[in-house]
Amino acid sequence: MMTRYGTLILAAVLAVPFTAMPVRAADPFNELAEKTNQKMVKVFGAGGFSRLNNYGTGIIISPDGHILTVASQLLDTSELVVHLYDGQRLKAQVLAVEPELDAAIIKIRVEGKKIEEPTGLNLAYFDFAEAAKKPLAETGDWVLALTNTFEIALRDEPLSLQRGVVMARTKLAGRRGVFEFPYTGDVYVVDAITNNPGAAGGALINRKGDLLGVIGREIKNSLSDTWMNYAIPVQAKVDIKIKETVKDKEEEKTITVTMPDFVTQGMQGKYRTVTRPKTTVGEGGYHGIVFVPNVLDRTPAYVEDVVPGSPAAKAGFRPDDLVSFVDGEPIASINVFNAWIKKNTRSGQVLRVEVRRGEALQTLELTLGAQPTRPQPTQPAPMPKTP
């Protein structure tokens, strides 16, 4: 009863201020949008054919005309142009690009001046360093997106404002390499349809006008097979594992790439793009599990047999076990398992494998070995996918 009452009172309370106040004051987003709009640009560059747009959005991060946007094909041109909020049309040039953050810094270039020289502009801007010091936004936070979605705005027309909430803070990729997408850190998923053509590089802000993130591209999430609406947080941080050869010895090294570092150094023209070697970790350790014939797109990872003396045999795998999770990652099929092992493991690595045995999940510790020189019984090739 109490809760029922509660709803009624709550509804009444919420309704009062809206009706009792002048329209303008009841609409705090208006002021915010006007202010933020001055800190945004429309970007025009390469593309314009076969579904690649030649337009996008950018965020001004210095009075001198430094702009943060997405590292897209748009920038592959010497004819990069931005439109300011007041309709000014200015040339711009790329200063730095980091695919690991899917970010780029461009700078407005004034006629007759070199790119390193101050432009003499005095633009409204987001203080990126300040924004990056704030804590991350939480699920349920109200947010606003400002983008040039569908190239609806030209010259002095304001960008489009959208309202939504942070739907989740999560990783887009990296869980299973499900995306053809370089950025592996956390993103804000938004419940408004923000990621449309032209929106990439737009700003995600909170109700107070703080910059939260950079609106990303149009990407389909294969976990749910839905289009994602996401922004990369200003605090973005990615750890990249690379292999380096030091004194003829191969060593694994972790490099941390952060958005604040990229922006600070990029604005000074000092940023060096991370070169990621093709292979990250080993080619996959040896386990010795023989799965059932892999005849479907998603054949469940049932163990048919275990190679005697193999790591799987030592770990206690048994025929009919269903490999369900490896290091917490769900294994939907044999293909997923094989891909995961190949991408993420090497000899000597210890995996926590949960198998379904009867009606319960059992956790087994699997210490991978080196790939044997002689080929082990291989899986039959998966059936060709029907178109």
Next chain:
Amino acid sequence: MIACFTTRRLLIAVAATLLATPASRAADVNEATEKAMKAASAKVAPSVVKIETAGGAEVVGGGKKGPGGPPAIRKGTGPTTGLVVGTDGFIITSAFNFANKPSDIFVTIPGRPQRLVAKIVANDQTRMLTLLKVDAKDLPMPDAFPKAGIDIGQWSLALGRTSDPDADHPPSMSVGIVSATNRIWGKAIQTDAKTSPVNYGGPLVAINGQVYGVIVPASNRAEGETAGVDVYDGGIGFAVPLEDIMGVLPRLKTGQDLKRGLLGINPQGTDAYNASPIIGAIQPDSAAARAGMLVGDKILEVDGKKIPNFSTLQHVLGPKYEGDEITIKLMRGDKEQELKAVKLVGTTTAYVNAFLGLLPMRDDPGPGVEIRYVYPKSPADLAGLKAGDRVMKLAPVAAPALSPIQNRAALLGALQRLSPGTEIKIEVKRKEGDKVETVTAKLVPAPETLPEKLPLPSSAGKAIEGQPKPKGKEPKDKDPFSPGCGSEGEDEPKKDEKKDEKKDDKPKVETGFIKRTNEALGREYWVYIPENYDANKSYGLIVWFHDTTEASKDGAQVGRTFRTVCEDHNFILVGPKAGGKDGWVPSETEIVMQDVKTVLGQYTIDKARVVAHGQGNGGQMAFYVGFNARDVIRGVGTVGAVLGTNPKENVANQPLSFFISGGDKDPTLKDIKESKDLLIERRFPVVYREMKESGKEYFDRVTFDDFVAWLDSLDRV
């Protein structure tokens, strides 16, 4: 109690905003609302579980593209969402999450580290829900929002577990309002919060933390677990009220799948909104048949609710399950009757067309119907009926007396109401010597065979004389096949015109290939009128749907192909044009039918022989139009076409026959055969022809002749 305190504290916080200065109030209200939303999510979060699956198909649903067909959905591999509905381990979720038939299901409960193996207990096949059971105790139950209190405009939060893999984090939240209640035939709440595979199975939550319902994909146009997924994040999402779910939970727990409760009746016409709910047909062995309902009964009330039209009836029956009992008040003749405890059934037995084995002579004003042709070895043949005899009266053997058969329409109508196996008595006036005899015959299911060679003429040439007198008292809608046009009012002056023409003995009707433009829509279509057009004969109508993808027959070409057919067998051709190059779209049905109805109004058309005919994607459109304009279309003939949607039921008062063909080298032959099998399964009369050494070509000679025989025998009984 804890929940109550939380709410109270929140109220104090919100109430405080009233005391703030006016300028900051709006922002503070937003702040308070934002907090309330997070609190609501936090309140339900412990009951929102993560579901993971292994195995199963990559692509589900649809598979066959076509107008109106559900698109194939690629099922994501990520986790999905469920809601606790029993402290002892019962989880309810959307059936969509298992549409790909995974082999294994695991559930993670927030705050508990161990993943649990889940079993499917049962499915609710009408609300597309699945009940799972895990071995767990003391699960936190969500609080249901009272269904009666759900109002349009209330905040609604859609929660899910797909986006963030960690079940101990807050669930994903998308915010909207309640857009409508009682949607999808009274089964769902509608919201503008973003719903998608990211939160199907999760709760739709009110701002006080009570649960409105469980998020499911849904559509009022299609059924099945993937229906409605194509409009995900489209601002139109649905949730099944939790109160309803809790109501049927005891039945689901028994492990029995729940099906939609069906009455098994079909309306007389197609106007579900204006026409009275008069029964046009009753499915055999259905709830209606068992309760003794009859064709012609008018439904007045169901469970005390007035039923002004069929649409209301659908809304009242929509939420019902198999086994539910309803009370029906109906009008039979001029007497009201009440049927109590009519038990709805879960499956209906398909209607099977009964077959006597003769072709009636057309345009014969009667009394009686001349027999044009008798199918060899048919019940009519076995009973000794001969071409030239006149059928005068007819009734089932069990009936007390024979009913007079005025004309062909009456004969078709009388036999539609009977099922195979029925023994009938026929009073026949012999051609030889005018002798009147009574014979008996046992009706059989309609066979696949076509008459080898059809005798001509097929028409007595008295179509206009055969028309009921303009101010006659005969019930108009009892005669679905009467020659002439659909809308009687408009038509009458034209009949007079035609009579005048007849006096001149030279009809002034323009013949040949005529291009026309639909004035209102500016779309072109063409008509082919045979040179020997005679308004006193009723003509069949072939609506040709061209293939938009390939160089397919069109316009004049089709006219040439059908020229002799049109002249000898009395057919008119009409050819609408697809609006786009990418194929036909379902919404074009209405436009096409406008053109068809224009033609119906201008010429003497035999309503028993209006056929949708098409090749390739045009054939697919022909299938679609056949099922969606059933008041007009009586046959569908296709070449190399695949059924885009699941076939609808075969009903007595809107018969539909099929002629399906495909080339043996057509790569889609397998799908064409599958389409044919689906139709046969629904007990539609289907003629199937596979053409040798043929890919995507039009009919070969042999098949074309068969097609013509089929066209000319659509009014068989």
